[in-house]
Amino acid sequence: MSQKKSRGGAAAREDADELSRSPLQAVLLADSFTLKFRPITLERPKVLLPLVNVPMIDYTLSWLETEGVEEVFVFCCAHAQQVKEHLEEAGWTGKPAAWEMAVMAVESHDAISAGDALRVMYGRGLINGDFVLISGDTISNMSLKEVLQEHKDRRKKDPLAVMTMIIKHSKPSILMHQTRLGTDEIVMALASETKELLYYEDRADSSHLCVTIDKDILANNPTLQLHNNMEDCYIDICSPDVLSLFTDNFDYQHLRRHFVKGLLVDDIMGYKIYTHEIHSSYAARIDNFRSYDAVSKDIIQRWTYPMVPDVLSFGNCHEMKLHRQGIYKASGMRSCILKREFSKDLFLYLV
Template sequence: MPPKSSRKASGTHVEEDEPALQAIVLTDSFQTRFMPLTSVRPRCLLPLANVPLIEYTLEFLAQANVSEVYLMCSAHGDQIQSYIDESKWVSSSSPFKKIQTVMSLESKSVGDAMRDVDSRGLITNDFVLVSGDVITNLELDKVVAAHRARRIADKDHIVTMVLTEASPLHRTRSHVEPSCFILDKTSSRCLYFQDIPAVSGAKSAVSIDPEILEDVGEFEIRNDLIDCHVDICSPAVPAIFQENFDYQSLRSDFIKGVLSSDLLKKNIYAHVTKDDYAARVESWQTYDAVSQDVLERWCYPIAPDRNLLDDQTYTHESKHIYKEEGVILSQSCKIVSCVAIGSETFIGDGTKVTSSVIGRNCTIGKNVIIEHSYIWDGAVVGDGCVIRHAIIAANTEVRPNVMVDSGSVIGFEVVVDENVIVPNNTKIVKVPVQKLTDSMITSLDSEDESSENDESDISEDESHKERPTSATHDPSVVGQNGVGFLYESDTEDEDDSANGAVYNGIVYQMKGLNMSDVSIASTVVAGQLNMRRKKRTQSINSAYTMTDEEYDDEEEFGKEAIATVERAMENNHDIDTALLELNTLRMSMNVTYHEVRLATCSAMTKRVEHFIETQTLGVKEATLKVFNQWGSLFKRQVFELEDQVDLLQILQKACEDFKSADTGASVLMLSLNVLYEEDIVEEEQIYQWWDGAKAKGLGEFGSKAGKWVEWLREAESESESDED
């Protein structure tokens, strides 16, 4: 993404004839999605690309010439206060004339925080309402100018919502709260708003009162907009919250309530941006996706080498590798691409790091594999560890030969003993965390014994407390000499629902998100991707020598394509959507259909093996379920007769890689039958593949497939005889 040419320096003062611009920053999300980490530290202070989230929000406000900033603190307010007191934002050179933390400890929702703002009389002019976890390079001063111009023309205008366009295949469409906006096409005035259910295979419908559209010339119905929770508000907004105590959330309560009210008669407008980056880190999935976008410079000029913290010294190298001063890399370690490494960090011999962020003062041992993971400050990772799609929090020790599987979160100061396997989607904490029930919260509230708290309105740390225990650790989770306990979520709010199914944490979704070329908040088409790809026009049978860079391209494509198919299967996407995603990815990276078939087959056989190993389905049921439902993907990947043979060779190799040879042989035979029945492969090509495979010697592994092929030949012979 090219740099913004009109970006203003953060120290520029507002024009004297313009009223001072104020900002309200909501530091608490009033959710528990980042538990158990947020039981120790507020979400806005969690690091993203080694920078606390709140820094991105404050930098965004500074660029827009905001004069006064009020940080509304609920959870861990003391930590936020201490951080701000020691930050550059309170120095004499700060672009803010005033920055103040407001302890709103009783607030359990956005509505409560806004009522507190009104009670304190903090707002005197138009203000920016923003969440403390927003990452954006939006030029807010232009939005503010448009908002003020609209207010002159429309005295009833009170809010301008900033929305970002998203393509139909946008990878966050299934991971954020989907909504339907009806906008006046001429003025962008919002006529109607409604949350809509996530895509689950069934079509959603929105019922609209025809009176809403009276006196409106042209209107547009939009469900392709991502709401990153940046709003320009008039001083009337806090007062409306004060008058309506049932307003809790900003969109489903306030916006919908104002638009449907016959008494208020206020207008809300939308500012739809296409070229700016804007995303909110509201879940583990978006944390991962935004981190990758920052590393890949989709949010330029927000990038690690911008050095948002005064003591940072990042430099940008090729393949989006960022290193601070004092980093020590062993000669034989391999830093592949999209990696940030903090100062005083050591990485040992033979270690491979890909698409990951490693904090400061970390020690990474020898022969370690770190892929698409986040290692925070002060962490120690021992020799021979494998960490994939996981988060290792600050000051955590992972001892030698530990495997941390996808979706796992290792909390602050946990110690995982050597040779431990941390399964998928496991969350570990140093001290047990207990969910407070409503009755427990009530008993702790000495000032109001009759208070009742709804679980969904409890902030990220207030709903949990340390659980008293005489045990020092749970050996079944962290090993005999480890330190830590298993954290188990028991609230729906901590679960991220996507497409009708509930998934805890970052398992699977994280794997699916972080390997996509499509930015989380970008609609750049594949042909515009800023990638140095070498064109390959030779067919799969041509003699061709590829460079190391091209090998890396194919390896990268394989990972991303596999993730695309896995995401489609897990979220039950339709076939056409999956095919379009694969084809877009293929064209953007300029690879052959052989690589597409390879990735698709790999993802499908892995899915079959997963069902079998977890005892969800038997061998036959799992194979038929996956290949009957998703085998038609190959119809758009197999065009020539030699492509059919190539597909069968790929399938054979994938089945040979099964942990159980007998299982792999059964899967091969059953999937062959499905491909034949679906007319994806023909008899002659099956025989051609089988004769070549036999010549190489399949042994016992090929016996089941061989019997099936012989049956096919006999059946064909009988059919020919009958015809004669």
């Protein structure tokens, strides 16, 4: 009897070791499933818009590569052919086996939401273990090592811990209830010790300023942290259960407003979401024109280093060099001087 138990325990350890050796994968959503960048995105996908001379998606892929991700599945929906052509021209797809990260495009024209995209990924059976879920408009230089280890350790103790969300401090406007990036203020309630997410509300969903927290949450958590100064980075570490949950519930369309809030109020399944706060690292998603402007300035000012134009160089993008006073120049470009001169006649005409 004891031999059987010992053999079973050894087999379980071998299975766990085999699981831990599975390649680190990422699902990158190349479609934001919103209309905020129209009419520009009627003819061109948002992830290919230039961000300081580099397409957005290249920043995301470069970061994943530096963080040791081995397989990236780029989910393409709108303008899928343009995205696939860019991945090929920039050298992301078709890399030799010696390269560390393999990039594969997953195309579907039926998906109209992030939930549909994840259901397609589940149906393709491509994800083998814990994976990084991110959109192709996210810029970051944070290290994934710590949060990945936290997620794996937590999963060993509690299999119901299915997701870890990356968050950071923000400075919401007192008058507009918006962050610096133009996104709506988020209210979160976290367990003080474990950082489990207990409550999540986007002010865009609420027409009132009060926060209503279920009494059971207060009863089960004598102390909790209530934040309205946190920003959701939309970088998630997920277990494979996340894909199956989307497949089981077709009402889950939006990652936060449906999936996250749905799990938090579901008392039957008992799945849990945790958070990981970053402090000195950079992470931001380009969700609107205001964040497009803000992130562009952050890149130029090198808050995103090494994700900056003079380090990144892909495909048809010109090689950039940093000069004094924060000026970036493409190699081989000439200099010019612009002078402001007005003739007297022109001045009188303008007056």
